[in-house]
Amino acid sequence: MSKIWLVIHREYVSRVKKKSFLLVTLLTPLIFPAIMGLFVWIALEEEDNQALRIIEVVDDNKLFFLESSEQYAFSFSDASPGQAKKLVHEGSRYGFLHIPKFDIKNPTGISFYGEENPSMSLISYLENNLRKKIEEQRLFESGIDPKIINDVRTKVSIKSITLDEEGTETVSDATVNYAIGFVAGILIYMFIFIYGNQIMQGVIEEKSSRIVEILVSSLKPFQLMLGKIIGIAGVGLTQLLIWIVLIGTLTTIVTGFLGMQMPQQQAMELANPELAQSLGQNTEMGEILQVIAGINYVQIVFSFVFYFLGGYLLYGALFAGIGSAVDAPSDAQQFMLPVTIPLIVAYMGLFVFVLNDPNSTTSFWLSIIPLTSPIAMMGRVSYGVPFWELALSMGLLILGFLFTTWVAGKIYRIGILMHGTKPSYKTLWKWIKANN
Amino acid sequence: MLKIEKLYKSYGTNKALTDVNLDVSEGIVFGLLGPNGAGKTTLIRIINQIIDGDSGEVYVGGELLAPKHIEMIGYLPEERGLYKKMKVWDQMLYFARLKGLSSHEAKAKINYWLEKLEMETWKDKKIEDLSKGMAQKVQFISTVIHNPRLLILDEPFSGFDPMNAEIIKNEILELKAKGTTVILSTHRMESVELLCDQVAMINRSKKILDGTIKQVKSIYRPEVYSITLDHLTKDLPAEWISKEDEGSYSFTLPLSGKHPNELLSELMQYGQVNRFQELIPSMEEIFIHQVKSTGNE
Numbered sequence: 001m002s003k004i005w006l007v008i009h010r011e012y013v014s015r016v017k018k019k020s021f022l023l024v025t026l027l028t029p030l031i032f033p034a035i036m037g038l039f040v041w042i043a044l045e046e047e048d049n050q051a052l053r054i055i056e057v058v059d060d061n062k063l064f065f066l067e068s069s070e071q072y073a074f075s076f077s078d079a080s081p082g083q084a085k086k087l088v089h090e091g092s093r094y095g096f097l098h099i100p101k102f103d104i105k106n107p108t109g110i111s112f113y114g115e116e117n118p119s120m121s122l123i124s125y126l127e128n129n130l131r132k133k134i135e136e137q138r139l140f141e142s143g144i145d146p147k148i149i150n151d152v153r154t155k156v157s158i159k160s161i162t163l164d165e166e167g168t169e170t171v172s173d174a175t176v177n178y179a180i181g182f183v184a185g186i187l188i189y190m191f192i193f194i195y196g197n198q199i200m201q202g203v204i205e206e207k208s209s210r211i212v213e214i215l216v217s218s219l220k221p222f223q224l225m226l227g228k229i230i231g232i233a234g235v236g237l238t239q240l241l242i243w244i245v246l247i248g249t250l251t252t253i254v255t256g257f258l259g260m261q262m263p264q265q266q267a268m269e270l271a272n273p274e275l276a277q278s279l280g281q282n283t284e285m286g287e288i289l290q291v292i293a294g295i296n297y298v299q300i301v302f303s304f305v306f307y308f309l310g311g312y313l314l315y316g317a318l319f320a321g322i323g324s325a326v327d328a329p330s331d332a333q334q335f336m337l338p339v340t341i342p343l344i345v346a347y348m349g350l351f352v353f354v355l356n357d358p359n360s361t362t363s364f365w366l367s368i369i370p371l372t373s374p375i376a377m378m379g380r381v382s383y384g385v386p387f388w389e390l391a392l393s394m395g396l397l398i399l400g401f402l403f404t405t406w407v408a409g410k411i412y413r414i415g416i417l418m419h420g421t422k423p424s425y426k427t428l429w430k431w432i433k434a435n436n
Numbered sequence: 437m438l439k440i441e442k443l444y445k446s447y448g449t450n451k452a453l454t455d456v457n458l459d460v461s462e463g464i465v466f467g468l469l470g471p472n473g474a475g476k477t478t479l480i481r482i483i484n485q486i487i488d489g490d491s492g493e494v495y496v497g498g499e500l501l502a503p504k505h506i507e508m509i510g511y512l513p514e515e516r517g518l519y520k521k522m523k524v525w526d527q528m529l530y531f532a533r534l535k536g537l538s539s540h541e542a543k544a545k546i547n548y549w550l551e552k553l554e555m556e557t558w559k560d561k562k563i564e565d566l567s568k569g570m571a572q573k574v575q576f577i578s579t580v581i582h583n584p585r586l587l588i589l590d591e592p593f594s595g596f597d598p599m600n601a602e603i604i605k606n607e608i609l610e611l612k613a614k615g616t617t618v619i620l621s622t623h624r625m626e627s628v629e630l631l632c633d634q635v636a637m638i639n640r641s642k643k644i645l646d647g648t649i650k651q652v653k654s655i656y657r658p659e660v661y662s663i664t665l666d667h668l669t670k671d672l673p674a675e676w677i678s679k680e681d682e683g684s685y686s687f688t689l690p691l692s693g694k695h696p697n698e699l700l701s702e703l704m705q706y707g708q709v710n711r712f713q714e715l716i717p718s719m720e721e722i723f724i725h726q727v728k729s730t731g732n733e
Binding site: 003006010014205206209210211212213214215216217218219417 | 481484485486487506509511513515516517518519520521522530531533534535578579
């Protein structure tokens with residue numbers, strides 16, 4: 001046992017002390033907000049600085065009116081299309097919208113001319129406005145006052161409440177649950193891939209540099225493999241912990257900073273959800289805060305740590321097994337497929353099935369089968385999962401990683417001493433079956 | 437110190453060791469000889485408990501080989517390996533701790549060896565910044581750091597320049613004087629004759645020879661004599677191909693069933709016998725002869 005500890009210690013310290021680890025760990029939480037901030041800033045700048053674009057509108061029906069925005073101004077005229085196009089050419093107009101005479105039941109032939117491709121948002125803005133006007137016109141022709149339609153329009157939002165066995169009611173919101181499942185699933189997926197690869201690289205390094213021969217004369221190959229897997233898990237957990245602390249601190253600073261610029265009421269709600277509730281549960285912000293407060297954090301955090309480690313151990317052992325069988329990382333490709341496919345299936349499944357319908361049959365199976373459950377179950381946990389399903393999934397995951405560790409141990413023990421031969425699946429199978 | 441009885445090991449249909457018996461007494465340097473692929477590495481790996489034999493027993497210090505013996509064995513594999521990015525000190529500490537030394541003991545030992553081989557200034561260097569010879573020294577220290585009672589060295593001199601090879605040779609002899617049993621696996625016959633008290637030769641999975649250097653040399657005696665004659669009184673027979681140098685003739689003759697004295701009196705008829713000496717084969721010649729006679733593909 002003390003020897004495994006030595007291996008864990010070496011694997012951990014040699015990685016955490018690396019400059020690249022420090023750099024990645026400290027910069028990643030800064031880079032994402034920085035990139036997002038940059039985008040927001042650029043977008044704001046662009047909006048501020050953009051010159052007003054004037055669009056010439058020639059409406060042969062004399063029907064439409066388009067409201068000018070900060071970015072676009074519309075100038076209506078009776079100019080001929082030729083004249084209008086000339087204006088665009090000269091640069092005095094950004095574009096030219098031509099609305100020829102059309103049948104109101106089937107409007108066709110509306111065109112936009114411009115020197116450059118117009119943005120999606122401009123086109124949809126124009127389309128929406130024209131559609132609305134045409135619809136109003138048709139309603140009017142059918143004898144309905146458009147004003148009535150406007151009066152009748154009502155906004156409906158459903159507050160969804162989950163009832164648990166004890167009858168406690170919790171306000172839930174699919175968006176918040178979705179976000180939690182989404183982030184947790186992706187984190188586990190990335191963690192398995194990045195750190196699984198590190199295990200593999202480490203094993204290949206020891207094998208190809210022949211250090212392994214000295215190591216296994218001092219301890220059992222299985223101890224060496226396990227020590228490496230656990231040591232690298234420690235590196236990953238350290239990284240995650242630092243990220244959580246950093247992001248937490250940054251968010252506090254940023255929200256604190258933004259808070260001063262926010263309208264009073266919202267800031268108050270953010271700072272004090274209970275107050276917001278008492279002020280009125282109808283405000284959207286209050287509702288989201290109520291949802292956030294209603295989530296079973298203990299269960300989510302516990303599940304996250306469990307699936308995070310369980311998934312990593314399950315796949316980590318497989319990565320170690322693959323690393324031991326090959327002489328160089330390039331040879332590992334042929335064995336990577338059976339490992340990456342279930343991971344990708346789980347990842348795709350998370351988006352296609354689990355997050356959209358956490359209680360469907362597919363979602364159920366994805367979250368039970370150990371190869372996909374670490375990612376898929378995280379998509380379900382925030383929505384609430386029956387206890388027995390969670391227990392079954394976790395139990396199977398434990399059995400799963402015990403099994404993969406056993407298989408990988410068998411391959412590893414023989415693989416690390418084999419040089420110069422490219423093993424096939426058949427040889428791997430032989431190694432697994434071998435008693436010695 | 438080490439006793440091996442009826443050891444067998446095969447990989448599938450490939451036989452690596454067939455009925456190997458060895459007895460290595462305490463405090464000697466034991467040469468393990470044999471061509472590539474003969475089964476030496478397999479034997480060494482079994483002693484190191486890296487792999488298990490199919491059948492047969494291995495005893496260390498009179499006890500059946502068990503995990504606790506790991507700490508009394510030091511092993512320098514033929515293919516050397518160190519963590520390139522690790523510092524000399526950290527590396528030695530890691531290997532020493534894996535061999536069961538406490539952190540305190542390990543540090544004292546490392547300091548002792550660094551000083552002994554004049555390497556103190558390297559201790560904070562990474563392996564990748566060292567020359568090959570320097571790295572080899574680090575590897576050697578890592579092997580002996582825990583004072584093993586049984587030291588297994590696989591081609592210990594490869595990669596060393598003559599100066600450093602000499603240092604390592606002296607270290608091996610010093611360890612032997614302190615009572616360490618050394619098993620030396622090598623192709624370099626001159627170092628075998630210089631260092632080894634006893635040898636065993638393995639070819640195609642079988643032990644084909646063992647004993648002290650003298651015993652081994654007496655097994656294979658081609659009975660050929662080296663002769664120098666001068667002041668010739670009559671012409672030498674044409675079939676004695678000789679080399680002339682200022683009136684003295686040198687050649688070799690096999691005994692061909694005669695007694696050495698008979699051959700000598702025959703020679704005296706031709707002139708003055710200046711030299712009459714039996715050619716003792718070198719270990720190299722014995723090695724080549726034995727491997728050829730037991731077959732080698």
